[in-house]
Amino acid sequence: MSLRPPSHLAGASAAEAAFDALGxxxxxxxxxxLGRAGQRVEETLARLRDNSDEQLRPRFLKDAAEAVHxxxxxxxxxxxxxxxxxxxxxxIPKAVLVRLGAK
Known part of the structure; x- marks a missing residue:
């Protein structure tokens, strides 16, 4: 009985294995x-929703739009x-999406 390595390992050079590790x-x-970006979206949207100061709303909208983008x-x-x-x-509120150009 003979054993063969799995086909994805057969003929794989050290360079190919290193490239796979890098991949x-x-x-x-x-x-x-992606996880960090999602967390930033959550934080900026929470800040926007919890905001009651109309003077700060444009800044929070901008921050949320940048995070979503x-x-x-x-x-x-x-x-x-x-x-x-x-x-x-x-x-995500439409006010944020509009700043991205979405409808």
Whole structure:
């Protein structure tokens, strides 16, 4: 009886194995960055919702729009192109979306 290595390992050079390890590290960093961006969205939206001072509202809207924009970009870098579910999940106000050019 003979044993063969798995097909994904057969013929893999050390350079290919190192590249695969680098690819996994890049994916892990993308996921971590997406998590941080999502947390920033949550924080800025909470600040916007909890705000009762009309003079600070434009600043909070700007902060929330920047956070959502960054989050959308990070999602797209991860290959996630549709944002409808995220908009519903985070309950992103139209006032923030309008600043992004969305309707």
């Amino acid at each position: 996994h590290e890049i994916l892990a960093e993308k996921a971590a960055a 960054g989050y959308f970009i990070q999602r797209e870098l991860c290959g996630l192109r549709k944002h409808d579910a995220v908009i519903r999940e985070y309950n």
